[in-house]
């Protein structure tokens with residue numbers, strides 16, 4: 001679905017992307033994370049064909065996005081930050097009009113557009129189909145953004161900060177919707193600052209920092225491969241004394257403790273590094289030059 005090799009993007013002298021390699025296969029939900037200014041939007045705009053890279057190869061759905069024909073664009077959906085135009089239009093009318101552009105690109109396998117009533121029900125706007133867009137709440141507007149990104153039944157969807165401005169129920173709806181999309185064989189690339197969201201909706205996380213992809217894996221991969229140690233807390237049944245241990249291999253440690261001290265441990269707690277710990281650690285190390293010239297083992301451990 002997406003293939004980038006040695007992607008470089010410079011704005012004048014400012015090199016933002018410095019050799020990004022990236023492959024995304026069909027059906028994946030991939031979250032692109034990174035600190036402010038890391039180049040997430042730049043990357044996504046290149047993949048969408050809105051920006052030309054300085055160097056490198058980019059293929060999206062088998063074509064170069066910068067020169068791909070309109071039929072290619074009909075297979076790609078984009079959810080930008082909030083839809084602010086056409087405030088006096090009704091929700092259903094906007095979805096109908098934009099959906100009509102996709103009609104010539106429908107196939108027997110993928111009829112286009114997605115029928116408005118069904119789509120609006122899917123994004124939780126069925127009761128607001130007849131409302132003016134400027135009368136929607138922020139969360140309802142966000143749902144409309146998602147509907148517009150989906151109306152052409154894209155094979156590949158770019159989602160920018162999907163749940164910004166949504167309440168917890170709205171966030172859950174959007175997350176469920178993304179899960180449904182994966183079931184419908186839609187590949188999703190989502191940019192977000194929200195680690196909890198990324199962990200919930202994505203089956204693969206990419207961290208962009210220092211101009212490159214510095215981590216790539218499932219949330220569990222990242223935690224397991226990058227956490228140096230887990231915290232193990234034990235309370236002795238007899239004395240009530242609590243001891244805390246930092247253990248690189250908590251399973252081996254616990255097996256040993258429980259077999260050597262049967263019945264002596266009353267309370268046992270293991271806290272793995274959180275995804276946030278891991279994320280901050282990766283970003284810090286990729287942005288701070290390492291005084292030790294040997295490569296970081298944790299970075300090398302990633303696929």
Ligand SMILES: Nc1ncnc2c1ncn2[C@@H]1O[C@H](COP(=O)(O)OP(=O)(O)OP(=O)(O)O)[C@@H](O)[C@H]1O
Nearest residue numbers: 011012014016034035036037038039040041042043
């Ligand atoms: N059109 C432009 N001209 C010059 N510099 C730009 C332009 N667009 C982005 N930049 C710079 O490129 C860098 C990356 O910007 P980009 O918006 O891609 O980052 P981002 O990871 O999406 O950031 P954020 O998380 O803050 O949205 C920033 O330093 C930004 O100032």
